[in-house]
Amino acid sequence: MLKGGNPVKIRRVPDVVIRRLPLYLRVLDEIDTDLSPIISSQELGERSGVTSGQIRKDLSFFGVFGKQGVGYSTVTLRAELRRILSLHQEIYVGLVGVGNLGQAFIRYGVSQSKKALPNEGLRMVAAFDRDERKIGQQVAGVPIYSVQHLPGIIEKLRISIIILTVPATAAQAMFDRCVESGVKAFLNFAPVKLAIPEGIRVHHADVTLELESLAYYS
Structure with a gap:
């Protein structure tokens, strides 16, 4: 993962975090990326039943995916989650x-x-x-x-x-x-x-x- 062009050291990830990632991915898979190219942590939280703060904390284990005040690219975040879960293969x-x-x-x-x-x-x-x-x-x-x-x-x-x-x-x-x-x-x-x-x-x-x-x- 990159932050400002520099590698981010990945911390030990709790199992409960790994178990929530497929839930976020399911929400992203259901979104029409043409109509919703950007998704906020609040919207992702409302759709997944997880607080926006928890989502940001979960994703922080793997690097930085979005911009504060803007949100996440639905295409990029979906691709990153699939890669993290090894579902890109x-x-x-x-x-x-x-x-x-x-x-x-x-x-x-x-x-x-x-x-x-x-x-x-x-x-x-x-x-x-x-x-x-x-x-x-x-x-x-x-x-x-x-x-x-x-x-x-x-x-x-x-x-x-x-x-x-x-x-x-x-x-x-x-x-x-x-x-x-x-x-x-x-x-x-x-x-x-x-x-x-x-x-x-x-x-x-x-x-x-x-x-x-x-x-x-x-």
């Missing part, structure tokens, strides 16, 4: 566990990738399962492989993110196998606490816990 995603939830995620992932620019963004490229009846089939054009072939397919297709939609009893074993195959980023839907090695990132999405907490408000 193709990121290959695999899924383990092709049950109902897994199939729904594959279809969603494929539909989202069709909205991305060529050679950019998340690409669902493979799914894995133990069920012999599913192996060799496709879901929304994504091939289903045997988990026995998982290491080779991960390497061949350069998969760097895995979505786990397997039963709790199988989650740790499948997770370990993916880690051994070189994957370092996971989205886990299995309702179980995983033993996670250092250097591996796992985001948990426990649907049951979310629903049970919502029961309080029902």
Whole structure:
């Protein structure tokens, strides 16, 4: 990043900041840049549900993108956020566990990738399962492989993110196998606490816990 022509040293970025960046990017993706070439932190905040001050603080971790009193170039800020999140290139995603939830995620992932620019963004490229009846089939054009072939397919297709939609009893074993195959980023839907090695990132999405907490408000 540049500030006045000089490099800006990037500080350690809190996870909560990284998690908000896709929210800002989603807002920018929805904006017609021809009609709105500039966006203020206030408008971005109103659209994303985050305060303008928090937005400015979040973006300051990565350098200076806008001008005080003017705002941000929507095109430039969108491009910078995509670069920060590595979405300016193709990121290959695999899924383990092709049950109902897994199939729904594959279809969603494929539909989202069709909205991305060529050679950019998340690409669902493979799914894995133990069920012999599913192996060799496709879901929304994504091939289903045997988990026995998982290491080779991960390497061949350069998969760097895995979505786990397997039963709790199988989650740790499948997770370990993916880690051994070189994957370092996971989205886990299995309702179980995983033993996670250092250097591996796992985001948990426990649907049951979310629903049970919502029961309080029902």
